[in-house]
Amino acid sequence: xxxxAGKRAARRAPRPGRRAPRQILIGFVIRxxxxxxxxxxxxxxxxxxxxxxxxxxxxxLTGTARVLGFSATGVGNRVLVEGVPLRIGPDCTPTLPIVxxxxxxxxxxxxxxxxxxxxxxxxxxxxxxxxARILALLPVLRWKPGWFSVAHSYLWQTATLLAILGIFILxxxxxxxxPAA
Amino acid sequence: VTWFLRxxxxxxxxxxxxxxxxxxxxxxxxxxxxxxLAAFGEVVRIREIEIMSPHDLGMFVAMCLxxxxxxxxxxxxxxxxxxxxxxxxxxxxxxLSIVLAFGDPAGGFGRVQTAAGVSAVLATIPWVGAVLVWxxxxxxxxxxxxxxxxxxxK
Numbered sequence: 001x002x003x004x005a006g007k008r009a010a011r012r013a014p015r016p017g018r019r020a021p022r023q024i025l026i027g028f029v030i031r032x033x034x035x036x037x038x039x040x041x042x043x044x045x046x047x048x049x050x051x052x053x054x055x056x057x058x059x060x061l062t063g064t065a066r067v068l069g070f071s072a073t074g075v076g077n078r079v080l081v082e083g084v085p086l087r088i089g090p091d092c093t094p095t096l097p098i099v100x101x102x103x104x105x106x107x108x109x110x111x112x113x114x115x116x117x118x119x120x121x122x123x124x125x126x127x128x129x130x131x132a133r134i135l136a137l138l139p140v141l142r143w144k145p146g147w148f149s150v151a152h153s154y155l156w157q158t159a160t161l162l163a164i165l166g167i168f169i170l171x172x173x174x175x176x177x178x179p180a181a
Numbered sequence: 182v183t184w185f186l187r188x189x190x191x192x193x194x195x196x197x198x199x200x201x202x203x204x205x206x207x208x209x210x211x212x213x214x215x216x217x218l219a220a221f222g223e224v225v226r227i228r229e230i231e232i233m234s235p236h237d238l239g240m241f242v243a244m245c246l247x248x249x250x251x252x253x254x255x256x257x258x259x260x261x262x263x264x265x266x267x268x269x270x271x272x273x274x275x276x277l278s279i280v281l282a283f284g285d286p287a288g289g290f291g292r293v294q295t296a297a298g299v300s301a302v303l304a305t306i307p308w309v310g311a312v313l314v315w316x317x318x319x320x321x322x323x324x325x326x327x328x329x330x331x332x333x334x335k
Contacts, residue, residue, distance in 0.1 A: 157236040165312065
């Protein structure tokens with residue numbers, strides 16, 4: 001095809017060696033969705049993992065609070081910081097947000113070096129974020145317990161998803177094109 | 182980065198109305214899930230569900246409103262199509278979690294023994310839905326430079 005129609009078609013066609021962005025995104029969405037289904041089915045079979053995540057969160061929360069100068073004790077799935085009691089359930093751990101971000105990193109087109117970096121970065125940052133989130137709820141529980149529901153809802157739902165998105169975008173921006181072969 | 186900052190502002194602004202609407206909205210999702218199960222001959226009465234919706238809808242709308250590189254008409258269409266898709270995902274996720282929790286242990290995937298197992302299934306709603314629906318609808322308008330960089334070059 002030649003002339004203006006040919007030029008338009010050439011502009012629309014993906015450049016050699018590079019897929020069109022939308023194709024990349026749709027491929028990513030499909031791989032991610034399949035990976036999510038597999039991950040969820042595996043998680044439903046691993047109650048030991050949830051217990052481990054709860055115990056680790058309780059231990060790290062207690063340790064962090066002590067480092068910050070607060071009195072803190074942790075027994076089982078319960079934490080007491082400055083007299084404020086907290087119960088850490090499986091949903092209070094960063095397991096699912098980390099699984100979400102790991103899947104995103106593993107299913108997005110990238111080099112393995114970048115993927116390994118993404119896995120380490122996302123787990124570390126989300127674990128720190130989750131500890132900060134729980135600690136941020138303590139003053140609400142102590143001084144404005146009536147606001148706990150809305151604060152918990154915002155910090156767990158909206159802010160956590162924003163944290164996942166932000167870390168993923170940060171990782172995307174760290175990508176560099178591979179040298180041409 | 183500016184897209185992410187706009188999204189943060191929109192999502193934070195929409196969080197309060199989502200929280201206020203959550204109880205009524207979740208009742209609607211529960212009723213729809215009951216209807217789906219009834220269509221397959223399973224009479225189930227859901228007293229209450231906790232699925233962290235409509236925060237997923239709020240996040241999705243925030244992502245669409247922040248996508249300024251897309252024409253307004255396309256954003257509006259994406260919001261309508263995406264909101265419907267998210268509602269379907271919510272209902273199907275609730276149905277699946279009920280089937281896994283109370284289904285026949287001998288059939289299909291078997292019965293999930295732990296409450297956390299059901300939580301993992303329900304986590305599809307908050308952690309996955311909004312982003313996966315937004316990406317194919319509007320993601321290419323906001324992410325092309327990053328996506329192009331991420332694509333392996335030959």
